[in-house]
Amino acid sequence: MMSFVTIENISHVYIKQATTLLALEEINLAIQQGEFISFLGPSGCGKSTLLSIISGLLKPTFGSVKLEGERVVKPSKHIGHMFQQDFLLPWKTIEENSWLGHKIMGTLDASIKEEVHQLLAAMGLGDVYKKYPHELSGGMRQRVALVRTIAVKPKLVLLDEAFSALDVVTKLQLENMTQHILEKHQMTSILVTHDFQEAIAMSDRVVLLHHNPGRIRKIFEVPIELRRLDPVDARNHYMFTELSQEIWEALNRDGTATA
Ligand SMILES: Nc1ncnc2c1ncn2[C@@H]1O[C@H](COP(=O)(O)OP(=O)(O)OP(=O)(O)O)[C@@H](O)[C@H]1O
Ligand SMILES: [Mg+2]
Numbered sequence: 001m002m003s004f005v006t007i008e009n010i011s012h013v014y015i016k017q018a019t020t021l022l023a024l025e026e027i028n029l030a031i032q033q034g035e036f037i038s039f040l041g042p043s044g045c046g047k048s049t050l051l052s053i054i055s056g057l058l059k060p061t062f063g064s065v066k067l068e069g070e071r072v073v074k075p076s077k078h079i080g081h082m083f084q085q086d087f088l089l090p091w092k093t094i095e096e097n098s099w100l101g102h103k104i105m106g107t108l109d110a111s112i113k114e115e116v117h118q119l120l121a122a123m124g125l126g127d128v129y130k131k132y133p134h135e136l137s138g139g140m141r142q143r144v145a146l147v148r149t150i151a152v153k154p155k156l157v158l159l160d161e162a163f164s165a166l167d168v169v170t171k172l173q174l175e176n177m178t179q180h181i182l183e184k185h186q187m188t189s190i191l192v193t194h195d196f197q198e199a200i201a202m203s204d205r206v207v208l209l210h211h212n213p214g215r216i217r218k219i220f221e222v223p224i225e226l227r228r229l230d231p232v233d234a235r236n237h238y239m240f241t242e243l244s245q246e247i248w249e250a251l252n253r254d255g256t257a258t259a
Pocket of ligand 1: 014015016021023041042043044045046047048049050084194
């Protein structure tokens, strides 16, 4: 069976003046439609680089990425990429930032505006449509960036540390809301994180990366019992504790523990 996303033999070298850095080496991964995958690994292991390659923003030195059998060579509306920084436009309101993708594609109309309002409301942003980014907290801005990413209904959603830099309560709420929205729209997703508990709570599979060079170290399947639960509830399940220990040990063995 053809996979939804195929990452084939990706290696990436950064060249800066006289120095070269092998950021990624021989990454292979097949992702099924509707799957939620996390890339887990320490700072500098190439997570953001890999996401940029998957989204078509960065051309890999070797290898290829395919979405539904088609080679990804440039960014497109089929792949939504939420960056590590939120990149909201300060001179545009929250609603304008949220429907920016449609505006750029020329598909913005009254029904899209209504849909975007509903997404904002579902994310607890129902009363800030007309505000500007600087009037919002960091967690709220991240939610806006998330709404903007999924508003164009991409087939594949890439989330680069979408929930980092948030207090624990906000983080857990946002994980829950995000999972509901992604499931409702049946989107395939890849989350980059260095929080292994977040990775377990959200994902179907957790891909653990090495650094120097960035390689896949191990792939963990999250048990079905945990996948069925909301991220907040999953954390209270005994299987969550077991998998946490397993991943924690792998991180430590590797000398790459960060959390
Ligand atoms: N444009 C660039 N030019 C040269 N080197 C780069 C560039 N971007 C990233 N790197 C290097 O490539 C490696 C991987 O970087 P990357 O940003 O992909 O890591 P990351 O896993 O996302 O890290 P973090 O968790 O800190 O966000 C790092 O050593 C980084 O310094
Ligand atoms: Mg990064």
